[in-house]
Amino acid sequence: MAGEMHYNDYLQLDKILNAQTPESIQQNLPAHDEMLFIIIHQTYELWFKQLHHEIDSILHIMKKPAMNDNSPELQTVVHRLNRMVIVLRVLVHQIDILETMTPMDFLDFRDMLRPASGFQSWQFKELEAKLGLKYESRYGQEYYISKLRAEQIEIIKKAESERSLLELVNAWLERMPLAPVYLGEENGNFWNGYRDRYQDSLAEVERDNLSSFDEIFFGDNETGTTRPHRSLSPGACRAALFIMLYRGYPLLQLPFQLLNALLEIDEQLSSWRYRHMNMVHRMIGTRIGTGGSSGKDYLKAAADRHYIFKEIAQLNSFLIERRKLPVLPSELEKRLGFVAS
Numbered sequence: 001m002a003g004e005m006h007y008n009d010y011l012q013l014d015k016i017l018n019a020q021t022p023e024s025i026q027q028n029l030p031a032h033d034e035m036l037f038i039i040i041h042q043t044y045e046l047w048f049k050q051l052h053h054e055i056d057s058i059l060h061i062m063k064k065p066a067m068n069d070n071s072p073e074l075q076t077v078v079h080r081l082n083r084m085v086i087v088l089r090v091l092v093h094q095i096d097i098l099e100t101m102t103p104m105d106f107l108d109f110r111d112m113l114r115p116a117s118g119f120q121s122w123q124f125k126e127l128e129a130k131l132g133l134k135y136e137s138r139y140g141q142e143y144y145i146s147k148l149r150a151e152q153i154e155i156i157k158k159a160e161s162e163r164s165l166l167e168l169v170n171a172w173l174e175r176m177p178l179a180p181v182y183l184g185e186e187n188g189n190f191w192n193g194y195r196d197r198y199q200d201s202l203a204e205v206e207r208d209n210l211s212s213f214d215e216i217f218f219g220d221n222e223t224g225t226t227r228p229h230r231s232l233s234p235g236a237c238r239a240a241l242f243i244m245l246y247r248g249y250p251l252l253q254l255p256f257q258l259l260n261a262l263l264e265i266d267e268q269l270s271s272w273r274y275r276h277m278n279m280v281h282r283m284i285g286t287r288i289g290t291g292g293s294s295g296k297d298y299l300k301a302a303a304d305r306h307y308i309f310k311e312i313a314q315l316n317s318f319l320i321e322r323r324k325l326p327v328l329p330s331e332l333e334k335r336l337g338f339v340a341s
């Protein structure tokens with residue numbers, strides 16, 4: 001019979017707690033804060049691992065063609081996305097701990113790390129790719145993998161070549177079952193009326209929004225061909241806007257939570273990027289990073305460019321006041337309620 005499980009063995013603490021080897025100790029120039037620096041990076045990487053665990057399961061569910069808005073699996077997707085949001089919040093706050101290290105404390109060991117850098121965190125880049133950040137959208141395209149090992153580049157390229165969360169969300173929105181049938185969408189019934197109301201809501205200086213409305217919701221149909229710059233198709237955008245507008249109906253609550261969680265993920269990732277960037281500025285000023293980039297300038301450009309779900313955030317520009325919303329056909333109202341008779 002196997003012996004009793006012990007806490008120490010279950011968690012493999014002998015490995016984890018012996019995995020901190022400060023370079024300053026190796027070089028006989030002990031720098032007190034290097035332990036914090038190592039532990040905080042290791043903690044980040046463990047949380048990145050957990051984020052991968054969550055997103056892999058989400059992608060797996062969303063790849064199933066049968067997943068619809070009534071399925072219990074949608075609940076699982078939303079639950080796990082929300083967990084990712086909470087983990088990301090913790091990652092943002094962890095910067096507080098690192099900021100107890102002063103620039104002079106960091107200088108005690110900084111040169112010993114070169115050319116290692118958080119920039120080589122392949123787990124971070126792989127996560128961005130799984131969420132939907134495309135190679136073409138990255139800032140510093142060649143640079144972003146130049147410091148990685150061949151096997152790590154392969155991991156990221158593989159993630160980039162597979163269907164991302166953003167692409168799967170697009171497909172899920174496109175197959176939203178209710179809207180086209182009941183809204184007379186083929187004849188433009190609902191959307192023509194909505195467009196008129198949206199137009200009425202615009203201030204004089206916002207008049208150009210109407211051409212964006214037409215492009216986003218009624219532009220050429222497919223993504224990737226005539227609209228290479230967009231990830232969401234017009235049909236997917238109409239479904240997403242519909243969910244945002246009528247989220248009060250029971251059937252649309254989970255879909256709304258899903259879209260909301262994606263925006264939260266972007267917001268937390270962005271908060272992390274900005275806090276990291278400001279910490280870097282405070283720590284090394286305008287000096288180049290240990291990974292050889294321009295330091296703060298690189299991080300600022302990446303932060304500005306790497307929003308993944310920006311097309312969903314943009315849809316909020318096309319909302320109108322709740323009391324001005326078109327009343328839905330009663331058949332559709334029934335379908336969106338608890339009782340589908």
Ligand code: HEM
Nearest residue numbers: 041044117118119121124280283289290291292293295302
């Ligand atoms: C004293 C603390 C830190 C400093 C001074 C610092 C500095 C930098 C700099 C200058 C870069 C740009 C690339 C380069 O030239 O090296 C960078 C990138 C990066 N760092 Fe840090 N960093 C610190 C802590 C952390 C921590 C705790 C993490 C957690 C994993 C982290 C993760 C990253 C990541 C993921 C990138 C790539 C960002 C991107 O490409 O968008 N850094 N860091």
